[in-house]
Amino acid sequence: MSELVSYTNDDGIGIITIDNPPVNASSQPVRQALAAILASMKQAGDVKAVLLRCAGRTFMAGADIREFDGADIPLPDPNEIHALLESLPVPAIAVLHGTVLGGGLELALACHYRVALRSTRLGMPEVTLGLLPGAGGTQRLPRLIGVSEALDMIATGKAVSADRALRMGLLDDVFDADLDAQALAFARLAAHKDVAARVLRYRSFDLEQGEALVLEKWLERLPPEDKGGRGSRACVLAIKMAAELPFDEGLEFERRSFLKCKASTESKALRHAFFSEREASRIPNLPDDLMLRPMTSVGIVGAGTMGVGIAMSFANAGMPVILQDLSAETLARATEAIRTTYGAAVDKGRISAQDAESRRGLVRTATDDMQLAQCDLIIEAAFESLGIKQRIFERLGKIAKPGAILASNTSSLDVNKLADASGRPADVLGMHFFSPANIMRLLEVVRADLTAPDVLATVMRLAKRIGKVPVVSGVCFGFIGNRMLEGYLREAEFLILEGASPAFIDEALEDFGMAMGPCRMIDMAGVDVAAKVVIEQKKANILPEDPTYRVVVQALHDAGRFGQKTACGYYRYEGRKPVEDTDVTPIFVELARVHGIQRRTDITAREVVQRCLYPLIAEGYRILEEGIAYRPGDIDVVWLSGYGFPAYRGGPMFYAQTLGEAELAGRIASYAETRGNLFGYWTVPESLQRARR
Numbered sequence: 165m166s167e168l169v170s171y172t173n174d175d176g177i178g179i180i181t182i183d184n185p186p187v188n189a190s191s192q193p194v195r196q197a198l199a200a201i202l203a204s205m206k207q208a209g210d211v212k213a214v215l216l217r218c219a220g221r222t223f224m225a226g227a228d229i230r231e232f233d234g235a236d237i238p239l240p241d242p243n244e245i246h247a248l249l250e251s252l253p254v255p256a257i258a259v260l261h262g263t264v265l266g267g268g269l270e271l272a273l274a275c276h277y278r279v280a281l282r283s284t285r286l287g288m289p290e291v292t293l294g295l296l297p298g299a300g301g302t303q304r305l306p307r308l309i310g311v312s313e314a315l316d317m318i319a320t321g322k323a324v325s326a327d328r329a330l331r332m333g334l335l336d337d338v339f340d341a342d343l344d345a346q347a348l349a350f351a352r353l354a355a356h357k358d359v360a361a362r363v364l365r366y367r368s369f370d371l372e373q374g375e376a377l378v379l380e381k382w383l384e385r386l387p388p389e390d391k392g393g394r395g396s397r398a399c400v401l402a403i404k405m406a407a408e409l410p411f412d413e414g415l416e417f418e419r420r421s422f423l424k425c426k427a428s429t430e431s432k433a434l435r436h437a438f439f440s441e442r443e444a445s446r447i448p449n450l451p452d453d454l455m456l457r458p459m460t461s462v463g464i465v466g467a468g469t470m471g472v473g474i475a476m477s478f479a480n481a482g483m484p485v486i487l488q489d490l491s492a493e494t495l496a497r498a499t500e501a502i503r504t505t506y507g508a509a510v511d512k513g514r515i516s517a518q519d520a521e522s523r524r525g526l527v528r529t530a531t532d533d534m535q536l537a538q539c540d541l542i543i544e545a546a547f548e549s550l551g552i553k554q555r556i557f558e559r560l561g562k563i564a565k566p567g568a569i570l571a572s573n574t575s576s577l578d579v580n581k582l583a584d585a586s587g588r589p590a591d592v593l594g595m596h597f598f599s600p601a602n603i604m605r606l607l608e609v610v611r612a613d614l615t616a617p618d619v620l621a622t623v624m625r626l627a628k629r630i631g632k633v634p635v636v637s638g639v640c641f642g643f644i645g646n647r648m649l650e651g652y653l654r655e656a657e658f659l660i661l662e663g664a665s666p667a668f669i670d671e672a673l674e675d676f677g678m679a680m681g682p683c684r685m686i687d688m689a690g691v692d693v694a695a696k697v698v699i700e701q702k703k704a705n706i707l708p709e710d711p712t713y714r715v716v717v718q719a720l721h722d723a724g725r726f727g728q729k730t731a732c733g734y735y736r737y738e739g740r741k742p743v744e745d746t747d748v749t750p751i752f753v754e755l756a757r758v759h760g761i762q763r764r765t766d767i768t769a770r771e772v773v774q775r776c777l778y779p780l781i782a783e784g785y786r787i788l789e790e791g792i793a794y795r796p797g798d799i800d801v802v803w804l805s806g807y808g809f810p811a812y813r814g815g816p817m818f819y820a821q822t823l824g825e826a827e828l829a830g831r832i833a834s835y836a837e838t839r840g841n842l843f844g845y846w847t848v849p850e851s852l853q854r855a856r857r
């Protein structure tokens with residue numbers, strides 16, 4: 165018997181326990197041990213029923229995704245194990261808790277019965293990895309719960325609660341507590357029952373009226389294969405095959421599709437995103453015995469939009485917050501904004517009225533900053549001005565209790581200067597939330613030169629606790645995300661000056677997969693906000709000497725076209741809908757004339773994508789060279805969770821790998837030739853240059 169899978173016989177009930185922390189993934193050794201136990205148990209024939217359970221925090225959360233990098237699935241095949249389970253002459257009962265996902269749910273479906281704790285969640289998230297369930301999920305689930313429900317679970321990847329699963333017939337019983345004892349009692353009742361009717365592979369299965377249409381509708385709605393729809397399409401087709409083919413042929417169809425999806429760039433990109441997100445929260449070279457600082461109370465300085473969003477992020481996770489602002493009027497507006505946001509969440513059925521009430525109750529307001537003195541963490545979310553923030557840090561350094569962590573929500577300023585102003589730099593770092601802070605998952609955690617390791621580690625842990633995706637960045641203008649954004653926006657503007665319309669640029673990049681093109685993005689964030697970044701760059705003395713640099717955003721700003729908030733920017737707005745605006749074209753034409761830029765009519769979507777993305781990626785390489793980011797995957801996580809980069813392309817650094825680094829370096833160099841490189845815009849980064857040699 166292996167340590168990963170153990171077996172006991174409890175008075176005629178065989179109990180198999182899988183113990184493969186942290187999530188009991190079905191790795192090859194687990195499958196091997198499980199297959200051996202099932203085979204010998206079948207031969208011994210000394211049990212009346214079998215319980216299949218997992219130790220630790222969850223039932224199996226799926227196949228071991230790390231195994232997917234190989235060409236095939238290492239033997240034994242999960243389908244072999246499922247066949248062994250189904251062929252047992254006595255009832256096999258899956259005993260579920262935690263998150264029963266993917267291959268874990270497939271294993272449970274091969275059992276004759278399924279029982280669970282009420283807190284259990286069940287799902288088939290393979291599609292989020294660009295895959296379909298590959299071990300019978302697409303064939304057994306529709307046989308058990310019908311096509312519509314199976315489609316909902318498999319093609320969206322969304323998990324369902326145990327209660328819902330019980331209603332669907334996916335579970336046979338749900339218990340509030342004492343899972344093992346309850347399952348044992350269930351097994352004794354089920355013992356010796358005829359199991360043939362419970363074997364899903366034997367269930368006859370035809371499409372009910374209307375179901376064929378439902379399947380077709382799904383296929384129509386899904387994105388094309390090369391635009392992130394490969395996995396979801398495969399899911400729908402395999403479910404269709406479950407109805408059209410005999411079970412074993414359906415299973416074979418599923419496996420062929422699975423292997424094809426698994427080998428696709430899209431799935432590799434999504435798997436990279438999955439592991440990168442988890443790796444990003446690891447800080448290299450920390451001592452094992454590092455003690456984290458206590459973290460029970462949080463204060464926020466500044467009750468503007470960001471302060472309010474940050475406060476709600478903590479309240480959402482059940483943490484009390486003090487929102488401090490000198491202006492009682494601002495605090496009143498903040499309280500109202502929080503009330504409205506939670507009210508809307510209740511109206512949409514996202515949270516209960518009781519939840520909303522308790523979250524609201526967690527946010528206290530104060531005009532007196534001494535109220536923050538006992539907080540474990542104080543986050544400054546004041547106006548983006550170095551002078552103002554320095555004064556706040558000087559004050560916080562004096563009033564905060566010893567050991568309190570002081571953080572700035574700056575999006576670009578030098579955190580070292582703020583640390584300096586505080587007089588206790590070891591306690592200081594940046595926490596760059598993205599707007600709206602209560603919704604956006606990304607958090608750039610900015611490590612200043614003297615930030616203490618325990619401060620960094622404490623904030624990384626806290627970030628996870630409030631449901632954020634934290635990524636560490638060193639200090640530089642714009643940190644990881646906004647620094648890379650700069651080249652992207654710069655080229656989008658140059659393309660506008662050369663004759664491409666904002667809509668053409670946005671469509672090209674949205675067709676590439678970006679959630680929103682750059683012009684729509686600036687209109688949404690505010691042209692004034694974007695123009696201010698350029699002003700800050702000027703102050704920080706890091707503007708290129710190029711007189712054409714970011715002139716478009718500044719001209720729109722000067723014209724009072726602030727974007728959505730003024731109903732015109734790059735576009736004009738009908739409600740929230742952007743409409744191409746011919747009024748804006750003369751501004752671009754005039755700027756091109758003034759700066760001697762030739763207007764062209766031959767700009768292609770391909771050129772737009774290359775010119776906007778290559779400088780962005782090149783900056784990523786520089787960020788790595790300078791040690792601003794620990795790993796390429798961290799940069800990808802920033803762009804995937806904060807900037808709408810398409811997940812199926814894995815993030816900018818992964819995308820660079822798929823293009824080939826030598827190829828990318830060559831293309832950047834050729835832009836340097838055709839466009840000139842007076843200001844270093846097309847300089848190939850040193851680390852990428854090496855790939856060419």
Ligand code: 3H9
Pocket residue numbers: 186187189225226227228229230237242263265266267268270289290293296297298299301439442443
């Ligand atoms: C599948 O099943 C295919 C089959 O249909 C067919 C096969 C033929 N494999 O997320 P956490 C690691 S596809 C390997 O921080 P949480 C994770 O990397 C799979 N490793 O915890 C991390 O490692 P580390 C379908 C895995 O509590 C650690 O476990 N299943 C896997 O926030 C803790 O993870 C899925 O897609 C895995 N399957 O969330 C489920 N899962 O500590 C994917 C986790 O070294 N997993 N790890 O960084 C999840 O959604 C979450 O991990 C889960 C726990 C909800 C389970």
